[in-house]
Amino acid sequence: MDARLEAIRNTVLARNPGEAEFHQAVTEVFESLGPVHDRHPELLEAAILERLCEPERQIIFRVPWTDDSGRVQINRGFRVEFNSALGPYKGGLRFHPSVYLGIVKFLGFEQIFKNALTGMPIGGGKGGSDFDPRGRSDAEVMRFCQSFMTELYRHIGEYTDVPAGDIGVGSREIGYLFGQYKRITNRYESGVLTGKGMSWGGSLVRPEATGYGTVIFTQEMLKTRGSSFDGQRVVVSGSGNVAINAIAKAQTLGASVVACSDSSGYIVDEAGIDVALLREVKEVERGRLKDYAVRRPGVSYVEAGSVWDVDATVALPCATQNELDGDAAARLVRNGLVAVGEGANMPSTRDAVSVFQDSGVLFGPGKAANAGGVATSALEMQQNASRDSWSFEHTEQRLTEIMVGIHHRCASTADEYGDPGNYVLGANIGGFVKVADAMLAQGLI
Numbered sequence: 161m162d163a164r165l166e167a168i169r170n171t172v173l174a175r176n177p178g179e180a181e182f183h184q185a186v187t188e189v190f191e192s193l194g195p196v197h198d199r200h201p202e203l204l205e206a207a208i209l210e211r212l213c214e215p216e217r218q219i220i221f222r223v224p225w226t227d228d229s230g231r232v233q234i235n236r237g238f239r240v241e242f243n244s245a246l247g248p249y250k251g252g253l254r255f256h257p258s259v260y261l262g263i264v265k266f267l268g269f270e271q272i273f274k275n276a277l278t279g280m281p282i283g284g285g286k287g288g289s290d291f292d293p294r295g296r297s298d299a300e301v302m303r304f305c306q307s308f309m310t311e312l313y314r315h316i317g318e319y320t321d322v323p324a325g326d327i328g329v330g331s332r333e334i335g336y337l338f339g340q341y342k343r344i345t346n347r348y349e350s351g352v353l354t355g356k357g358m359s360w361g362g363s364l365v366r367p368e369a370t371g372y373g374t375v376i377f378t379q380e381m382l383k384t385r386g387s388s389f390d391g392q393r394v395v396v397s398g399s400g401n402v403a404i405n406a407i408a409k410a411q412t413l414g415a416s417v418v419a420c421s422d423s424s425g426y427i428v429d430e431a432g433i434d435v436a437l438l439r440e441v442k443e444v445e446r447g448r449l450k451d452y453a454v455r456r457p458g459v460s461y462v463e464a465g466s467v468w469d470v471d472a473t474v475a476l477p478c479a480t481q482n483e484l485d486g487d488a489a490a491r492l493v494r495n496g497l498v499a500v501g502e503g504a505n506m507p508s509t510r511d512a513v514s515v516f517q518d519s520g521v522l523f524g525p526g527k528a529a530n531a532g533g534v535a536t537s538a539l540e541m542q543q544n545a546s547r548d549s550w551s552f553e554h555t556e557q558r559l560t561e562i563m564v565g566i567h568h569r570c571a572s573t574a575d576e577y578g579d580p581g582n583y584v585l586g587a588n589i590g591g592f593v594k595v596a597d598a599m600l601a602q603g604l605i
């Protein structure tokens with residue numbers, strides 16, 4: 161890392177102790193930015209990096225609620241409003257027991273650059289809670305969401321901060337959150353949340369957008385080598401919103417998706433995953449992958465193993481951060497891997513990224529490859545602002561154009577900075593330059 165940037169990075173780490181994921185995300189971005197500061201020393205003078213690493217605002221709050229047996233439960237809520245140079249803060253809410261400030265900050269920091277890469281007018285933010293929706297009744301989830309919004313509502317708004325879903329937050333949770341926001345404010349402010357239901361302001365293609373977008377980005381990478389998804393053997397981690405829609409899109413493009421996972425284990429289905437059955441088990445019944453294996457002949461289920469033990473030519477990590485380490489990466493490469501598209505945020509460890517890049521594997525980092533979700537959220541905001549709703553075909557076409565554009569921006573930036581094919585460099589510099597320009601123009605704020 162450039163010595164000037166390393167000194168700033170070390171100060172950031174010391175100021176934010178105990179936030180390992182945030183440290184990792186900051187380090188990964190800083191490693192790319194030396195060449196930009198050689199060309200633009202004025203960015204150092206203006207302390208752009210120091211400002212970028214300090215969120216504009218951080219909110220931490222108590223979320224009290226009662227469970228079905230009448231017991232009082234207390235969770236912790238977060239919203240980190242990181243950077244509004246390009247537009248209102250935008251980024252999802254994550255409900256998972258592992259959530260703490262370091263995770264919310266890593267996600268919010270990544271979101272700044274991701275949102276800039278989309279070319280849409282959105283700043284970066286993220287939030288969530290250590291609440292675990294798994295195993296909770298609908299009534300419990302509703303009471304939790306109502307309590308969460310009872311504090312959050314005063315910090316958000318269509319021109320201020322626009323949350324959406326992430327792990328553990330899907331259309332059910334967005335519905336309860338929106339209902340409570342409307343009730344407290346007495347405003348039908350559609351643009352305050354994205355990922356809404358189709359009959360009350362949601363956008364077609366938003367549920368599919370992150371998974372579809374990841375596959376479109378990966379297809380663009382494959383095209384640079386004269387290849388495509390057609391005939392690829394694909395392994396996907398996770399079996400939530402992003403994973404399921406990535407599987408569906410990859411299959412549409414002619415790939416055979418043979419494995420996916422949840423936090424309990426993974427399935428191998430050599431005949432190709434049956435997306436309709438997977439949706440039934442995971443989305444309708446909120447069940448476990450084990451149930452898929454029970455219902456479909458010829459499927460094996462491996463409890464507690466790593467899905468990266470299954471060989472593939474294309475890997476799409478779509479579960480969570482740091483789920484694919486250096487050893488798993490080396491094993492995948494030995495078994496013939498040609499491309500990785502990150503549907504999740506920071507799913508590959510730094511060791512894994514090095515293995516992929518050193519062995520010439522096409523590697524699309526999450527902040528570029530999974531940006532289709534937030535880009536389509538911005539399309540949802542556009543539709544809300546004009547009180548319009550677009551067709552599936554039109555919205556999917558916009559998503560495709562945006563993903564092709566992000567791929568082009570990353571690839572051309574990597575070329576411009578002398579490291580062709582390095583999508584990590586391209587994404588980090590491409591996103592950073594846009595935000596830095598806006599911050600310089602807006603003065604010291």
Ligand code: NDP
Pocket residue numbers: 325326327328329370397398399400401402403421422423424478479480481503504505530531533534
């Ligand atoms: P979901 O909650 O719909 O699904 C998450 C999936 O990942 C589930 O299969 C879950 O398994 C698995 N998982 C979660 N945590 C772990 C863990 N610690 N170990 C192993 N498996 C785990 O979330 P999404 O699909 O929305 O999000 C997946 C990833 O994509 C996240 O990194 C998110 O930040 C990222 N992302 C999501 C976007 C969106 O639009 N939703 C946009 C951009 C990025 P189980 O069911 O057992 O919990």
